[in-house]
Amino acid sequence: HGLTTALPxxxxxxxxxxxxxxxxxxxxxxxxxxxxLVRWLHPQHGVLSPDRFIPLAEHTGLxxxxxxxxxxxxxxQARAWRERHGGADALGPLRINVNLSPCQLTHPGxxxxxxxxxxxxxVEPDALCLEVTExxxxxxxxxxxxxxxxxxxxxxxxxxxxxxxxxxxxxxxRRLPVSVLKLDRSFTQSMQQFPADPVDLKIVEGxxxxxxxxxxxxxxxxxxxxxxxxxxxxxxxxxxxxxxxARPGPPERLHELALVDA
Ligand code: G
Ligand code: G
Ligand code: MN
Ligand code: NA
Numbered sequence: 311h312g313l314t315t316a317l318p319x320x321x322x323x324x325x326x327x328x329x330x331x332x333x334x335x336x337x338x339x340x341x342x343x344x345x346x347l348v349r350w351l352h353p354q355h356g357v358l359s360p361d362r363f364i365p366l367a368e369h370t371g372l373x374x375x376x377x378x379x380x381x382x383x384x385x386x387q388a389r390a391w392r393e394r395h396g397g398a399d400a401l402g403p404l405r406i407n408v409n410l411s412p413c414q415l416t417h418p419g420x421x422x423x424x425x426x427x428x429x430x431x432x433v434e435p436d437a438l439c440l441e442v443t444e445x446x447x448x449x450x451x452x453x454x455x456x457x458x459x460x461x462x463x464x465x466x467x468x469x470x471x472x473x474x475x476x477x478x479x480x481x482x483x484r485r486l487p488v489s490v491l492k493l494d495r496s497f498t499q500s501m502q503q504f505p506a507d508p509v510d511l512k513i514v515e516g517x518x519x520x521x522x523x524x525x526x527x528x529x530x531x532x533x534x535x536x537x538x539x540x541x542x543x544x545x546x547x548x549x550x551x552x553x554x555x556a557r558p559g560p561p562e563r564l565h566e567l568a569l570v571d572a
Contacts, residue, residue, distance in 0.1 A: 313362070325350055326380075328349070331344055333345060345441070345558075385427050387561050404568070406438055447470065469488065493528060530547045
């Protein structure tokens with residue numbers, strides 16, 4: 311496959327870049343942070359979305375150095391946001407979310423790489439949230455959870471991404487070192503109809519109530535309309551992400567969005 315063989319050189323040549331999509335507090339609309347989403351500016355094919363190349367990078371193992379690069383860039387960016395705005399204003403507690411692929415979880419260097427990056431950049435661990443998909447943790451044994459536990463003990467947040475699409479046992483949540491549930495986009499989509507599907511409303515209500523009783527926060531993805539945002543706010547969700555607020559974009563966008571609130 312042409313894309314697969316081009317991946318290592320692409321990393322060396324700096325063809326990857328990161329877009330940031332804001333995470334917004336549903337209560338007051340303030341920007342709380344952003345999710346880092348990697349793209350590949352391919353010399354022939356133009357901008358490629360991660361769905362096109364992350365599976366290839368996972369297959370060849372390049373995801374480990376690529377993931378490390380994404381983590382370092384994103385944490386550096388968070389540092390730059392925080393520096394530019396000092397600590398006291400709208401961007402003070404700004405946080406950065408970075409996706410981890412299952413291969414990175416099993417790589418023995420994960421904890422040390424993360425510690426090194428945080429130390430090099432001078433960013434506090436609680437400014438970082440690592441997103442792991444629900445399906446990556448289904449049936450996870452202790453060996454897989456150990457690095458996540460270490461990171462969580464250091465103060466790094468762990469989010470369960472695409473939550474509600476896998477078949478995880480809800481009671482299993484207690485065992486996982488996660489502090490954030492990211493509700494899958496499909497729940498948000500179902501809030502679009504009016505009235506929303508009463509069963510979906512009950513499910514979201516139940517997930518939120520369980521999450522809060524376990525001290526987890528709930529983030530909703532794929533919010534495209536004000537009506538969805540309002541419904542999800544009423545249901546008790548904490549944080550939202552989606553085109554209604556902003557598409558993924560360059561890091562400068564976050565300054566503009568956060569300053570509008572300030
Ligand atoms: O940005 P977009 O909607 O195209 O992202 C598509 C998918 O790619 C999402 O599921 C997202 O989690 C994943 N993704 C984006 N950036 C990264 C990354 O840096 N690492 C990994 N493992 N997945 C990513
Ligand atoms: O990590 P995750 O799989 O959740 O990645 C988020 C993906 O969702 C990215 O590819 C991003 O471009 C996409 N996305 C973000 N906001 C919206 C939205 O409001 N609607 C839709 N359909 N997709 C979105
Ligand atoms: Mn994600
Ligand atoms: Na997701």
